[in-house]
Every structure is written in structure tokens, then in C-alpha cells.
Amino acid sequence: MLLSNTPLDAERVYEVAGDDTSFLEELVDLYVSDSQAALDELMAFAGQQDPVGMRKTAHRLKGSSVNMGLVNVAVLAKMVEDAGKDDTCDAAFQLEGALGSELKRAHMALKGLLREAA
16 A cells, blocks of 8 residues: 655645635634545445445545545545445455544644635
8 A cells, every 4th residue: 555645735725725714714624624524434334344335435435535625534434435346345354443543644734724714
């Protein structure tokens, strides 16, 4: 698994938000809350041995992460999504620590971006 040293592609975020600082703040707040909820939901599906629910949740997390320029989270979420296509939930348990850590890095990077934009 090859991850980037930087958790955030700031240019991608600005492509989405433009120069609108309030919209950027709204996007960041929404991503932070939704992505944490998605990780919790993903692990709940994995615990229930529900690869379909796990796959759908991982797909949603992957998509929102790509839109926010968070490639590492997207890569890890895709790995979980792909494992769900094989009707297994093992990858979620194997990647839970990495995905949780990368999500925290992503949240900190996004909040730093907000401070810079203010």
C-alpha cells in the first residue's frame, strides 16, 4: 500500500470551494462529521459480517475523500470497498487502525487549511 506523505491536496479543496471561505468551512465541517460517522458505520457493518453495507459505506467515504483532496483516506477506503466485493469483511478489521489514523491526519489538515484561509 503506497500512501502519500501529505494527507491533503489543498488545490483540490479549492477547486471545490473556490474563494468562498464560509463554503469551505461548511465543507470541512460536513466532511469531518460525515467521515467519522462513515468509519463507525463501516466498522459496525464489518462487525455484523455485512460486506454489502461495508462496501457501500466504504464507497461513500472514498468518494467524499476524493472530492476533498484526501487521497490517502480514499485509497484505504477503496481497499475496504474492494474487499467487500469479495464478500469478506476482513480488510475492514485489518485496515481499521490505518484508516482511523489517516482520517485523523486528514481532519487536522482540513482544520489547518481553514485556519490559513481565515
